[in-house]
Amino acid sequence: MFLRLLRLCTPLIIILFGLTSHSALAHxxxxxxxxxxxxxxxxxxxEISLKYSEGIEVKFSKIELLNPNNKIILIDDLLLDPxxxxxxxxxxxxxxxxxxxxxxWHVVSVDGHKTKGNFQFIVKPD
Ligand SMILES: [Cu+2]
Structure with a gap:
């Protein structure tokens, strides 16, 4: 009974493992x-410059900059470093x-997967 269950589950385990290792490596x-x-x-x-672990699809990626009052600041079109x-x-x-x-930030990498995140910085002129 246990062996049969194991045999049924093995392909699933392999698939799950494959997915997890992909997300760890390729996003x-x-x-x-x-x-x-x-x-x-x-x-x-x-400018704001973000360096990723994978190539980025600039057309499907977005960077939003919020001012201290959480209002969106307009930025120029995103560029990819040539x-x-x-x-x-x-x-x-x-x-x-x-x-x-x-x-x-929300980005789509060249393998089509989406990731997102955020961070803050402070401007304090002398
Ligand atoms: Cu991926």
């Missing part, structure tokens, strides 16, 4: 960001004034 995880999460900048950044398809760049239209900003 786009945020590896580096500029500004760094929770950092305090003495001047406004010119020499690195794992780096997404959001140029800012105007300098940021003092305060705490939130970056919400």
């Amino acid at each position: 786009a995880h945020l590896k580096q960001q500029t500004p760094v999460a929770e950092s305090t900048l003495t001047a406004s950044p010119k 020499s690195d398809n794992t780096r997404l760049i959001a140029p800012l239209k105007a300098p940021l004034s003092a305060g705490r900003y939130t970056v919400n």
Whole structure:
């Protein structure tokens, strides 16, 4: 009885294991960001740059920047670093004034999988 159950379940276990290892290896995880999460900048950044573990589909990806009052700040169209398809760049239209900003990101990696996350940074001019 146990053996029969095991035989039935083995393909399922293999499939589940395959899915988990894929998500661990192949989804786009945020590896580096500029500004760094929770950092305090003495001047406004010119852009937000996000470096992922996988290539990014820029057309299906989105970066939302929220000001200290949680209002969305308009940013220019997202770009992909021409020499690195794992780096997404959001140029800012105007300098940021003092305060705490939130970056919400949603990306689709080249394998079609979605990931998302958020972080904050602080602008505090001298
Ligand atoms: Cu994936």
